Amino acid sequence: MHLLNTKFVTIFLVFALSGIINGKKHPLHVSTTEVNFNAKDKTLEISARIFTDDFESILVKLYKQKTDLSNPALKQKMDELIKKYLTTHLQLKANGKSVALNYIGFEIDHEATNIYLEVEKIPTIKSVEVNDTILYDMFDDQMSIVHIVKASTRKSTKILYPDKTFTANF
Template identity: 30%
Template sequence: MTTFKKSFLILMLPLMAFTAAHKFYLSVTHVGYSEKDDALQITTRLFIDDMEKLLDERYGLKAQLGTDVESKSADEYLEKYFRTKLLFEIDGQPAEYQFLGKKYDTDMLICYFEIPKIGMDKIKSIQIQNEILTDLFDEQQNVVHFKIKEKKKSFVLIKSDTKGMLNL
């Protein structure tokens, strides 16, 4: 290798390190109230590849989400994971939610949850604890948007700060 090629390579290597694709670790959760159903309706969007990596590392499941050969137990493990990492409290009391299902949109996994029959007229506060994927990715950010009773509030939750509250 010539001196010129070596010099060029030494100069270019640090620059090429910055051109690699930067990976963002992000989920977005919307929490809204349906007056018709008297229920909190929750939608969480996250990247399929991040969730596949988590399911593999945590449960040894090769989920192959969104493919024709998706694991038959994918929903079971998704729900199991969410129940440990996505928690709600209404007026300081734990609130159970139902996992309604999921769908795919390009590279996104969209999961649907509902907390039924909440009696919104009496509620003073709703708290979310969102630790989705923070056990796998230190840089994970979980954005939460509340829109309830004309009140809107958003949070960016991270590994060291996983809770957000909406006071009504």
């Protein structure tokens, strides 16, 4: 079943991105968040992938500042805005307890922005709860694809606005 879900998500994202490549606005409002438990380093490694045009639009709307994620001269300012946005729109609980997300950085990858975060000092993981409201303050048709990975076990779901929470138990 997992392989089928992964194929569906991949095909779904290819069609969404093809609209951008052909010069059209993408018809879907989707972001992807992946949480990986790194047992060796005792950390949760989090990555979020958001369409850059949508992400820049919400940053401008909320923070009323010039926003250009691809401009190296604005990198430090963009880091501040992204950190502020992500820490208020993405929260995690590990083993039932809220954890602090450490912002690592971001990079532009074609039409998407990849954002990296980390949670330290997680000796073991029995459950992970993701509360994801990325772009909810922009689109009422937002979909969040969430993957939570521990060793070879991967649990995935899609969260449709206005829902916002997914819990994986291991």
